[in-house]
Amino acid sequence: MARLEQLALTNFRCFEHLNWALAPGFNAVLGANAAGKTAIVEALWLLATGRSFRTARLNQVIRHQQNQAVVFAQVEGHRLGWSRTLQATTLRLDGQSVDTQAQLSKKLPLQLLTPESHRLLEEGPRLRRQYLDWGGFYHFSDFMAHWRPWRRALKQRNQALRLGQPLQAVQVWDGVLIQHGAALDVLRRAYLEEILPPLQRFVGALLPEVTASLSVHYRSGWRQGLTLAEALQESAPRDREQRTTTVGPHRADVRFRFDGVDAEVALSRGQQKLFVCALLLAQAKAFQQRHGRPVVMLIDDLPAELDADHRAHLLALLAEQGIQHVVTATDAALLPGVEQANTLQL
Structure with a gap:
């Protein structure tokens, strides 16, 4: 099973340090607005694609008054790294620098x-x-x-x-x-x-x-x-x-x-x-x-525009397909089945 096992952030957005071990199935990120839920999703998306869905200026992901942001993930035994200084982006796979984003993307669909x-x-x-x-x-x-x-x-x-x-x-x-x-x-x-x-x-x-x-x-x-x-x-x-x-x-x-x-x-x-x-x-x-x-599915703010029945149905389909998913929400009550999830409370 393709599996995202661990995520670590250093000086990324609001996080000085974050280390999170993920479960194979349902992973929930809960917290108030501006707590950093979307930043976690953004970090994973950056690692997998080289792009942010929030900004075209990658220096904005570097924590205030810091010089470098780092994203690290363990994926099926592979170590994937993305780092951004004020001048450049560096990609690493299993401890070695790599030239193209595609080499990381292949490991983390x-x-x-x-x-x-x-x-x-x-x-x-x-x-x-x-x-x-x-x-x-x-x-x-x-x-x-x-x-x-x-x-x-x-x-x-x-x-x-x-x-x-x-x-x-x-x-x-x-x-x-x-x-x-x-x-x-x-x-x-x-x-x-x-x-x-x-x-x-x-x-x-x-x-x-x-x-x-x-x-x-x-x-x-x-x-x-x-x-x-x-x-x-x-x-x-x-x-x-x-x-x-x-x-x-x-x-x-x-x-x-x-x-x-x-x-x-x-x-x-x-x-x-x-x-x-x-x-x-x-x-x-x-x-x-x-x-x-x-694949791995990232869902930021699942409750937005979906009622409780449709949220439950979508999560059931993800489980049925064996898809590891990371889902954010402001309140556990908004995520059906969250009691079985691996939860990160911000």
Whole structure:
């Protein structure tokens, strides 16, 4: 079983020191507002992804008047470390420095649910692409072999466009974009096909009152009927005018609809949050089927917008799937089954 065994924080947000041993199943973090509950979730998310869901300025996680924040976790016998000084971030795995975040991410597959998770449905396509690429990263062994060179080529092509360089200097990157961008498109489509059956099952479990038919609509990021090579050729004048690459996987999107109506319109706010739970559970199921071990689920402020019955149902589903989960709340009474949880009181 994939298992987060221990978390230690030093000078992270409000914590001078924190050391917490976690249980395999239900882990609850309880405390008043501003006690540090979300900081614990943020620390784990930073360790697993290299990103904060609270700030783009990582120096803000360093405790006031300190020079370095450190996050350490023991995961299935591996030691994962993330530290941030005012100048740089350092990553460590089993005592050795590592160059890429992906090396830590592979050891700690985390999913995150916050009170803002409904933004995945309501806002632009960036968050939905991140959802797809989380799946691609963990599901396909060759995903990063395509994503890295495609991303590098896209960055170089956009720089050439911004500088107004000749067409030849722009198009020199097209071969790499086409080869790896088309491969990413294939992987994203294959991943959506794989998670659709479990997604439909979890929607039925969490939203039994919704009888409308769920459908998934994926857009590649270029005009339907064209290859990526044809789309790049067609978009060349527009790219030069806008000084950026206007077609490709970075413009992809996926929409979820109920009887043809977008989920953010068809569902209430509470139902949207439950639907995002179903999306995460579908990913968790696909991960477990592929790797034979579950993910770890982080849920910040579970009671937000979910009534007691839905909270109980979601926690029961997590237990049924064997998913280790870390859940925050202001009061133990808001978490059904908390008496069986491993509880950290702040």
